Amino acid sequence: METRLIELYQLEELAAFSDCGTISGVGERLGVSQPAVSRAMRLLEEAFGVPLFNRSSNSVSLNSTGEKAARHARLIVEAVQRAVEDVRAYDRSLNTVLVGSEAPAPLWSVAPLLSPFFSGKVIAGELTDVRTLQEGLGNGRFRMVITTCPLRLAGHVSVRLGHEDLMFVLSADHALAGRRSLSFADMDGQNMLLFNRLGFWRSLTERMMPHSRFYVQSDMAAMRDFVAHSSIPSFTTNLAGPLAVKGKVVIPVSDKEAHVEYFVTGRSGDLGVLSQLARSFAPFYSSLSGEPDQQG
Amino acid sequence: METRLIELYQLEELAAFSDCGTISGVGERLGVSQPAVSRAMRLLEEAFGVPLFNRSSNSVSLNSTGEKAARHARLIVEAVQRAVEDVRAYDRSLNTVLVGSEAPAPLWSVAPLLSPFFSGKVIAGELTDVRTLQEGLGNGRFRMVITTCPLRLAGHVSVRLGHEDLMFVLSADHALAGRRSLSFADMDGQNMLLFNRLGFWRSLTERMMPHSRFYVQSDMAAMRDFVAHSSIPSFTTNLAGPLAVKGKVVIPVSDKEAHVEYFVTGRSGDLGVLSQLARSFAPFYSSLSGEPDQQG
DNA sequence: ATGCCTTACGTTATACGTAATTATT
DNA sequence: AATAATTACGTATAACGTAAGGCAT
Numbered sequence: 319m320e321t322r323l324i325e326l327y328q329l330e331e332l333a334a335f336s337d338c339g340t341i342s343g344v345g346e347r348l349g350v351s352q353p354a355v356s357r358a359m360r361l362l363e364e365a366f367g368v369p370l371f372n373r374s375s376n377s378v379s380l381n382s383t384g385e386k387a388a389r390h391a392r393l394i395v396e397a398v399q400r401a402v403e404d405v406r407a408y409d410r411s412l413n414t415v416l417v418g419s420e421a422p423a424p425l426w427s428v429a430p431l432l433s434p435f436f437s438g439k440v441i442a443g444e445l446t447d448v449r450t451l452q453e454g455l456g457n458g459r460f461r462m463v464i465t466t467c468p469l470r471l472a473g474h475v476s477v478r479l480g481h482e483d484l485m486f487v488l489s490a491d492h493a494l495a496g497r498r499s500l501s502f503a504d505m506d507g508q509n510m511l512l513f514n515r516l517g518f519w520r521s522l523t524e525r526m527m528p529h530s531r532f533y534v535q536s537d538m539a540a541m542r543d544f545v546a547h548s549s550i551p552s553f554t555t556n557l558a559g560p561l562a563v564k565g566k567v568v569i570p571v572s573d574k575e576a577h578v579e580y581f582v583t584g585r586s587g588d589l590g591v592l593s594q595l596a597r598s599f600a601p602f603y604s605s606l607s608g609e610p611d612q613q614g
Numbered sequence: 615m616e617t618r619l620i621e622l623y624q625l626e627e628l629a630a631f632s633d634c635g636t637i638s639g640v641g642e643r644l645g646v647s648q649p650a651v652s653r654a655m656r657l658l659e660e661a662f663g664v665p666l667f668n669r670s671s672n673s674v675s676l677n678s679t680g681e682k683a684a685r686h687a688r689l690i691v692e693a694v695q696r697a698v699e700d701v702r703a704y705d706r707s708l709n710t711v712l713v714g715s716e717a718p719a720p721l722w723s724v725a726p727l728l729s730p731f732f733s734g735k736v737i738a739g740e741l742t743d744v745r746t747l748q749e750g751l752g753n754g755r756f757r758m759v760i761t762t763c764p765l766r767l768a769g770h771v772s773v774r775l776g777h778e779d780l781m782f783v784l785s786a787d788h789a790l791a792g793r794r795s796l797s798f799a800d801m802d803g804q805n806m807l808l809f810n811r812l813g814f815w816r817s818l819t820e821r822m823m824p825h826s827r828f829y830v831q832s833d834m835a836a837m838r839d840f841v842a843h844s845s846i847p848s849f850t851t852n853l854a855g856p857l858a859v860k861g862k863v864v865i866p867v868s869d870k871e872a873h874v875e876y877f878v879t880g881r882s883g884d885l886g887v888l889s890q891l892a893r894s895f896a897p898f899y900s901s902l903s904g905e906p907d908q909q910g
Numbered sequence: 911a912t913g914c915c916t917t918a919c920g921t922t923a924t925a926c927g928t929a930a931t932t933a934t935t
Numbered sequence: 936a937a938t939a940a941t942t943a944c945g946t947a948t949a950a951c952g953t954a955a956g957g958c959a960t
Contacts, residue, residue, distance in 0.1 A: 365698075927944105
C-alpha cells in the first residue's frame with residue numbers, strides 16, 4: 319500500500335476549493351492550471367485514504383468528509399502563514415533597538431545619537447502611554463523608554479535627558495502676537511493646527527483648551543506647509559527644530575503643564591549609553607524660560 | 615528574489631532537529647540521509663528568509679529565531695497528523711452504525727440483527743452510561759441506544775426489547791447449590807469472578823454485595839475458562855448464551871434489581887428497524903421467573 | 911456551444927542517495 | 936581516527952503546463 323504524504327500546496331488548494339467550489343476556479347485563483355489542481359486533489363484524497371469528493375462526470379464537490387478536511391486544511395495553511403510572519407517579525411525585532419516614548423520630540427534627538435552604539439541595528443521609535451512603556455521595558459520589548467517621570471524598575475536606571483517647553487506659533491498679525499507669553503486659557507477657543515502623533519501633548523492640549531477645535535494633520539510635510547501658509551495658530555517646542563518662518567511669531571506657553579522634563583530609562587548595563595544620550599541631548603532652541611539645558 | 619515555499623517535510627525535520635540537535639540525528643530518526651537534511655534545513659531557512667541556525671564549520675544549532683520556528687513547526691506537523699486522524703475517523707464513522715448500550719448482552723443480540731438493515735456498514739457497539747447515551751443519541755453519534763428505561767427525545771421513539779435476569783453460577787458442590795433462588799445478601803461476602811465490561815451490572819453487583827471481592831477478567835475466552843475450571847462463583851443471565859457447564863448449577867437472583875427490562879431508542883425514521891429488533895430479540899434461556907419473552 | 915473535469919504526454923524542477931571534502935574533537 | 940556538516944553529482948520522482956477528449960448544461 320502506497321502511503322503518500324500530504325503536501326502543503328494540496329491543503330492550500332483544498333481550502334481554496336471549499337471557497338470556489340470548482341477545480342478551474344481554484345486554478346485561476348492560485349495561478350496553476352486546471353489539470354494540476356485536479357491531480358492535486360486526487361493525490362490529496364489518496365493521501366488521506368478516504369473519499370473527500372463527490373465526483374460526477376462533469377463536476378466535483380466536497381462530501382462531508384471533504385468539508386471537514388477543508389476546515390483542517392484552512393487552519394493548517396493559516397498556521398503556516400502565521401508561523402512565517404511570526405518568525406520574520408521576531409528576526410526583525412532582533413535587529414531592531416526599539417525605543418519607547420511618551421512624546422515624539424525626544425525620539426528625534428535620541429534616535430540618531432543611538433546609532434553609533436548599536437551599529438548594524440535599526441533604531442525604531444514607538445509612541446505610547448507610560449503604562450505600556452513600563453510594561454514593555456520590563457518584558458524586553460523596549461530597549462529604553464523616554465518618559466516625563468523617572469521610572470523605578472529592577473535592573474534599570476533612569477537618567478534625566480532634558481526638557482521640552484511648549485510654544486504657540488502665531489501669525490505676526492494675530493491679535494495676541496505681541497505678547498511675551500500666553501496661557502492655554504488665553505488661546506482657548508481658537509482653532510489650531512495639530513500634528514497627529516504628539517503623544518501626551520495631544521491629550522494635554524485638548525484638556526487645557528476644551529473650547530478649541532484641533533485640525534489634526536498626520537503628514538509632517540503637509541503640516542509644515544499648513545503652518546507656513548495659513549494664519550491658523552499652531553504649536554512648536556524647543557525640541558521641534560528651528561522654525562523661523564517669515565511672518566510667524568513664537569510665544570512661550572506660561573502654564574506649568576507646558577514645561578516637562580524627560581527621563582530615559584534603560585537597563586543598568588546600558589548606563590554608559592544613557593549617560594552619553596543625556597550629555598548629547600540638546601534642544602534646537604535654548605529654553606525661553608531661562609532654565610539651563612544641562613542638568614546636574 | 616526567489617521566494618521558496620515551505621514544505622511539510624522541512625517542518626518535520628526542523629521539529630526533529632530541535633529534539634536531536636544534530637543533522638545526522640535527524641536523518642537517522644527520520645530515515646533520510648544526512649545531506650538531505652542539511653539541504654532541507656538550508657532551503658527552509660531560505661523559505662523563512664531569516665537565519666534560523668548558528669553554523670560553525672563542524673556543527674549546527676538553532677538560534678533563538680530557529681527555536682521559535684521549531685515550535686511553530688512542531689505545532690503544524692502535529693496539526694497535520696491530527697487532521698488526517700480526524701478525517702479518517704470521520705469517514706469511518708460514516709460507514710459505521712454505532713449502537714450504545716447500558717449493558718453488553720443486548721448488543722450481542724442486536725448487532726447481528728441490524729446487519730441486514732445497514733448492509734455495507736459496520737455495526738459497532740459501545741458500552742456507556744445513560745447520560746452519555748442520551749446525549750450521544752441527540753447529537754447523532756449513536757444511531758440507537760439500549761437502556762433500562764425508555765428515553766424521551768424529540769424525533770425519537772423507544773421500543774421495548776426484552777428483559778435480562780441475573781443468575782448465580784455455582785459449583786454443584788457449593789453449599790448453596792441446592793437452593794431454588796438466592797438473594798445478593800445470601801452470597802454477599804463470597805468472592806466472585808466478574809467479566810470486566812458489564813455496563814451497569816458492574817456497579818449494581820458491587821453495590822448489592824459490598825463484602826465480596828470481584829476478580830475481574832477482561833478477556834471473554836479466559837473468563838469462560840476460569841468459570842469452567844475453578845470453583846469460584848460467577849454470574850450469568852438469560853442473555854448470556856447457553857452455559858450448560860458440567861458440574862455447575864445456575865440459580866436465579868431473587869432481588870428485584872436483578873431483573874431489568876431493555877428499551878431500544880432510535881430515530882422515528884428507524885421505527886421499522888426498531889420494531890423488527892424487538893420482534894427478533896430473544897433470550898437464549900427463557901425466563902426462569904416465568905415472564906413471557908415477547909412483549910405487547 | 912460552452913463550461914468543467916479528466917487523461918495523456920513531454921518537460922522541468924527538485925528531493926534523494928552515494929561519494930568525496932572539510933573541519934573539529 | 937572518529938564524528939559532523941557540507942559540496943558535488945547522477946538519478947528518479949513528480950509537479951507542472953499544453954493539448955486533447957468526454958460529458959454535462
